[in-house]
Amino acid sequence: MQTAHTLDVLRTQVAKLREGGDTVGLVPTMGALHEGHLTLVRRAREACDHVVASIFVNPTQFGPNEDLDAYPRQLEVDAAMLEAEGCALLWAPNAAEMYPDGFATNITVTGVSEGLCGASRPGHFDGVATVVCKLFHQALPDMAFFGEKDFQQLAVIRAMARDLDLTRPHVHSIIGVPTVREADGLAMSSRNRYLSDTDRTAAATLPRAMKEAIARIEDGQEPAPTLNAFEDELLGAGFDSIDYASLVDSSSLAPISALTGSAARLIVAARIGGTRLIDNMAVSA
Incomplete structure (x- = not known):
């Protein structure tokens, strides 16, 4: 090389x-x-x-x-x-x-x-x-x-x-x-090395809770209360704050309040122990 x-x-x-x-x-x-x-x-x-x-x-x-x-x-x-x-x-x-x-x-x-x-x-x-x-x-x-x-x-x-x-x-x-993930589902990132052992364990809540929120939205539950509950779960698991947790159109990235038949994405940024983690997953219409 x-x-x-x-x-x-x-x-x-x-x-x-x-x-x-x-x-x-x-x-x-x-x-x-x-x-x-x-x-x-x-x-x-x-x-x-x-x-x-x-x-x-x-x-x-x-x-x-x-x-x-x-x-x-x-x-x-x-x-x-x-x-x-x-x-x-x-x-x-x-x-x-x-x-x-x-x-x-x-x-x-x-x-x-x-x-x-x-x-x-x-x-x-x-x-x-x-x-x-x-x-x-x-x-x-x-x-x-x-x-x-x-x-x-x-x-x-x-x-x-x-x-x-x-x-x-x-x-x-x-x-x-497609995103490459650790064994526990956390998206691989150069910033993951900043996490303490405790925060690293708590960080695995992010992909798991995202999948659960997506399943509820795909099952017909209202996105807004579902995402509110998702944010509460992250904070309860040890995250310090959530910059955003948004259901968006996959092309325009504009927020949407309900599935419309177009491709959608759940996009999240959250902070834990001074480290900012981002992730996203597809949502089926």
Whole structure:
């Protein structure tokens, strides 16, 4: 596996990978890799001739009181994991390479970015859209792979690609990969390592309670009281607060008060022991 730290080297290496018409799949990450990330790499290897993974802890998607400085960084360990999975090229720029002096451009995707995490993390999705657009232009992948755990992020990236007429990757080549979970159902996340043993045990309540709430909604119970009871269960299990627990349309992410026949999603963000956990699951109409 080759590693590029500068844009010139990245472009040279990507051009070599493309020789003979080979295809390239991109897996953008912020490092601190786990099985969820490696699943994305495997999916990319199945679909493309070569895989390029990026590791960049993007400062523009962190708020002033968020965990940028504490976010885990383990480049050598991550690189070894990627190489073991057959990744061809690692793109690992620093902040100065990604945002050179005088950088003054910001991408805002309205609509799908405005509620849910967008409401509780102002500016977060501007940072996501901007850095992912740059990654797409830097690596020019045929396909890109993202975990569905960050369902709103995936919607923002697809909207950005559609609105800006990106062709590498085309919006339909931005692939959402189902959430990878721990044995007890908790969605894998780099932030899970922040949890104490007690909080980690309590965190397993989240996916279990989500499944139970979804089953009740699918059985015809009213969503609003069902979600109120869901939030009470999380707080009773040891969660400190719930940013949101919303039943939304899967395409627009607009909140819905009842199942309408269109695809729906239960999307949740909750805090426990200072760690913010997000999750989402499909709801059948």
